[in-house]
Amino acid sequence: MAALKRLIPSLNRVLVEKIVPPSKTNTGILLPEKTSKLNSGKVIAVGPGARDKNGNLIPVAFKEGDHVLLPEYGGIEVKLSDKELR
Incomplete structure (x- = not known):
């Protein structure tokens, strides 16, 4: 679980x-x-969010612990300590 804490998504990405x-x-x-x-x-x-043209932060719509649906072929698959992450 410590390895998961080191993975921090950038911009508006979600793990x-x-x-x-x-x-x-x-x-x-x-x-x-x-x-x-x-x-x-x-x-x-969850990453901190992206910035618009004026430099304002646009937050990500998800928070840690939310349950989401994944596209079948979307995202990048990562295997870390026997867990499948996208």
Whole structure:
């Protein structure tokens, strides 16, 4: 987790940890892989925001702890300490 604290997004970028849905229920029923198509994640870190032409700071719309949907092929995938981040 200490390695995650060192990753600080710049400008208006967001670091998201992908949420992997469980493959089995609490009672032991196996779920098919097709149900796990939803790409969602939890925001780990947020950059300070971007600046407009006048130099005013435009804050990022997300905050740490928010749950977001991820595009299937969007973002840059990073693997850090067995966690999949985008």
